[in-house]
Amino acid sequence: MDLWKPQPVGRLPRFRQSLSRKSCVLDQLLQHCLNALVLGGTYALLGIGLTLIFGIMRVVNFTHGELYSFGAYMMFMFVMLLHLDFFLSLVLAMLLGIALGAAIEFLLLRKLRGADIDTTMLVMIGAWIAMQNLEQLVWSGVAKSIKTPFPSSPLVMGALSVSWNRLFVLAVALGLILCTYALVNRTRLGRAMRATFQDPDTAALMGVDIGTIYMSTFALGSGLAAAAGALLGPIFVVTPTMGDLASLKAFAIVILGGLGNIVGATIGGFILAFIEELGAGYISSGYRDAMGFLLIIAILLVRPTGLFSRKERIG
Amino acid sequence: MSFGPISAKDTLVLKIEGLVCRYGKVSAVRGLSLEVRKGEMVALIGANGAGKSTTLKAVSGLIRPAEGRLIFDGEDITRASARHILRLGIAHCPEGRRVFPYMTVTENLQMGCHLRRDAAAVTADMQSLFDRFPILYDRRAQTAGTLSGGEQQMLAIMRALMSRPKLVLFDEPSLGLAPTMVDRVFDIIKGIQAEGVTVVMVEQNAFAALELSDRAYVLEQGRLKLSGTGAELLHNPEVKAAYLGA
Numbered sequence: 001m002d003l004w005k006p007q008p009v010g011r012l013p014r015f016r017q018s019l020s021r022k023s024c025v026l027d028q029l030l031q032h033c034l035n036a037l038v039l040g041g042t043y044a045l046l047g048i049g050l051t052l053i054f055g056i057m058r059v060v061n062f063t064h065g066e067l068y069s070f071g072a073y074m075m076f077m078f079v080m081l082l083h084l085d086f087f088l089s090l091v092l093a094m095l096l097g098i099a100l101g102a103a104i105e106f107l108l109l110r111k112l113r114g115a116d117i118d119t120t121m122l123v124m125i126g127a128w129i130a131m132q133n134l135e136q137l138v139w140s141g142v143a144k145s146i147k148t149p150f151p152s153s154p155l156v157m158g159a160l161s162v163s164w165n166r167l168f169v170l171a172v173a174l175g176l177i178l179c180t181y182a183l184v185n186r187t188r189l190g191r192a193m194r195a196t197f198q199d200p201d202t203a204a205l206m207g208v209d210i211g212t213i214y215m216s217t218f219a220l221g222s223g224l225a226a227a228a229g230a231l232l233g234p235i236f237v238v239t240p241t242m243g244d245l246a247s248l249k250a251f252a253i254v255i256l257g258g259l260g261n262i263v264g265a266t267i268g269g270f271i272l273a274f275i276e277e278l279g280a281g282y283i284s285s286g287y288r289d290a291m292g293f294l295l296i297i298a299i300l301l302v303r304p305t306g307l308f309s310r311k312e313r314i315g
Numbered sequence: 316m317s318f319g320p321i322s323a324k325d326t327l328v329l330k331i332e333g334l335v336c337r338y339g340k341v342s343a344v345r346g347l348s349l350e351v352r353k354g355e356m357v358a359l360i361g362a363n364g365a366g367k368s369t370t371l372k373a374v375s376g377l378i379r380p381a382e383g384r385l386i387f388d389g390e391d392i393t394r395a396s397a398r399h400i401l402r403l404g405i406a407h408c409p410e411g412r413r414v415f416p417y418m419t420v421t422e423n424l425q426m427g428c429h430l431r432r433d434a435a436a437v438t439a440d441m442q443s444l445f446d447r448f449p450i451l452y453d454r455r456a457q458t459a460g461t462l463s464g465g466e467q468q469m470l471a472i473m474r475a476l477m478s479r480p481k482l483v484l485f486d487e488p489s490l491g492l493a494p495t496m497v498d499r500v501f502d503i504i505k506g507i508q509a510e511g512v513t514v515v516m517v518e519q520n521a522f523a524a525l526e527l528s529d530r531a532y533v534l535e536q537g538r539l540k541l542s543g544t545g546a547e548l549l550h551n552p553e554v555k556a557a558y559l560g561a
Contacts, residue, residue: 188429195415195426202413205375207401207430207478 027159028281036277037270038166041173044269045228046246047253048180048262049221055260056197056217058117059109062124064225065247066131071097071226072233072242073135076144079234086149090172090230097226098219105218110211128247136240143237169231176227177266180220184262193217197260225250245289252296257308264308271295271307326353327386328482328513329374334383336369336537343369345537346383351482356504356514358524358545360558361534367517368410370534371484374515375407376400387482402430404481410490410517412471416460420451423459423470427477437477444473465496472503483507485516489523501527521558525549533558 046068053061071093078089108127112120150164184190195203196213204210228246236242253272257264272292279291299307329351336344344366351357359367372378374385376397385393392400406427414423424444428437445452448469454462459470468488475483485504489497501523508514518524525531525545533541533554541548548554 191418191422191425192429194418198415198417199413201377202409202415203426204377204397205401205407205409206426206474207398208426209396209398 023159031160032277032281033274034160034162035166036274038162038170039277040270040273041170041177042228042232042269043249043253043273044177044266045173045224045231046250047257047265047269048177049224049228050250051254051257051260051262051265052180052184052193052217053221054254056193057109057214059218060117060121060124061218061221062121062128062247063104063131064221064250065243065245066128066135067097067101067222067225067243068229068246069135069238069240069243070100070131071229071231072146072238073139073144073229074226075230075233076139076146076238079146080144086147086234090227093230094223094227097230098223100226101222102215102219104222105215109214109218113214132240132243139238139240141240143239145237146234148234165235169235172231173228176224180224181262183220189213189216249289249292252292255306256296256299258306261306261308264306267308268306327351328353328388329515330384330386331370331374332384332386334370334373334385335381336366336373336378337381342381343537344373344380347534347537347539348383349532349539349542351513351515354508354511354513355530356508356516356528358528358531359515359517359534360521360524360531360554361540362557364536365534366537367534368486369537371407371486371515371517374400375405375484377407398430401478404479405484406475406478406480406482407484408471408475408486408488410486412464412467414459414462414467414470414474417458419458420455420462420470423474424477427474428479431478440477440479444476448473465492465499468492468496468500469503472500472507476507480512482513482515485514485518487517487519489518489520497523521554522549525554 046064049067050061050064053059053064074093074096075089078084078092079086084092104127108123109120112123148165150168154161154163155167182190184193192203192208193213193216195206196208196210200210203213225246229243249272253265253268256271257266257268272295275295276288276291280288283291327350331347331349334344334347335342343364347366347370349357359370361367369378373380374387374392376392376395376399380393383393384391387400387403387405390403392403395403415426418426421441424441425437428440431437445455450466451462451470451473454466459467462470472485472488488500488504492500497520504514504516505527514528516524516528525548528545530544531542531548532539533548541551541554543551549559
């Protein structure tokens with residue numbers, strides 16, 4: 001009988017055990033949050049680009065994910081094939097993203113201005129498929145990895161650790177988010193973009209060249225997507241279809257944040273990252289990508305205009 | 316310069332010849348010709364759908380005329396962009412005020428002088444406009460969407476003046492305003508003309524428009540029906556019956 005009695009355990013050891021378990025739980029939570037922060041920065045970049053394009057141009061941009069993978073492939077080409085400096089490559093990849101965006105606007109969207117939204121959508125879906133297949137043709141389907149100049153040992157802070165590369169991604173993403181915010185809210189071009197968003201006809205009456213605004217917007221949004229790809233390419237691997245999920249997530253973020261809302265897209269990007277990271281960590285890692293979409297379905301059921309929409313706006 | 320004002324009044328500023336504008340297959344303006352001389356106030360009156368607003372939009376370059384010619388200050392602006400037309404000195408104060416609702420009062424005014432690069436003069440102009448409209452100075456940091464209708468109309472007028480125009484097109488400036496505000500807006504427009512700016516006004520309130528303006532054109536279904544001085548048309552029996560409700 002006595003054998004079935006629980007063995008007496010000293011108070012002190014049991015207390016210490018529970019304390020360490022508690023701190024372990026906390027560390028784990030903090031680690032997940034840190035990871036989410038890094039991921040959220042790039043999600044926000046993707047979301048801001050897409051929300052600007054949809055908000056100002058009313059174009060559902062299916063090529064957004066392709067710009068993301070384009071950025072990653074350009075990073076691969078510059079770093080691994082041309083052996084350029086990593087940081088220079090990042091700048092070049094983003095600039096090429098801007099150029100490609102401007103080209104898409106000029107070659108496809110300019111001619112479709114005033115066309116039915118369905119027509120534009122079909123054209124953009126076509127461009128998406130064509131770009132993805134072109135990528136497969138040029139780079140083959142084999143996943144590519146990109147070397148980084150960052151030390152392989154992570155930065156360790158107590159029980160938390162984060163790779164230098166991820167910290168760099170977060171810093172650059174935050175920098176780009178702030179720059180975009182300043183561009184839209186503090187410059188003459190940004191003011192013209194907001195005016196065009198609020199009332200294109202009246203903006204034209206004020207002397208705003210709507211064509212230039214559309215091209216700048218699409219180029220800027222594309223540049224941000226390419227930057228996100230160039231930043232995440234070295235962390236994950238680069239494949240021709242990597243843009244598909246990125247695109248879907250960008251749409252989810254835009255819906256979450258309210259169309260045309262830069263702050264909303266930023267917060268939406270971080271929310272999605274936190275949900276995914278925490279969902280994967282505590283519920284099931286297999287459902288990582290589903291978590292965010294489940295949340296969005298839930299939010300849209302309650303607030304069909306998104307979390308932060310004040311009717312529709314930009315800025 | 317005793318001949319100054321008289322000869323100035325005779326200078327043609329805007330000439331519209333055989334203007335035809337179409338929305339798809341529907342013609343909104345069908346062969347309209349009219350003239351505006353320097354320093355005058357000209358009113359366009361007519362029923363809904365007479366083509367008044369469309370005419371203004373064609374002049375400011377928002378829509379391309381299908382036929383006809385538009386000449387401003389001796390230059391053919393028929394195919395010119397809205398941007399170029401604004402640069403030449405035509406400002407358009409659109410129907411329904413159309414201020415940028417999520418921009419502050421100051422930002423709205425900055426949009427009004429989007430093409431101007433003379434920052435110092437812009438600041439001075441903005442200050443002098445704020446002196447004329449002190450309510451808006453108090454609300455300069457507020458978004459335009461939070462202003463009352465009358466304040467928005469004043470802001471729209473200020474915004475149009477920020478480009479230092481030679482000709483201002485007003486589209487229904489009194490629409491939807493409280494009666495006291497209507498008088499105020501007409502006073503402001505009269506003041507703008509007194510400063511030497513030419514004014515073309517489209518107005519639903521035909522009585523006020525005819526009283527205020529030097530000359531007026533009556534449009535019907537995209538064509539010119541009548542024209543004359545404001546006083547003449549005020550006493551014209553046809554106009555009285557159709558537009559003045561007498």
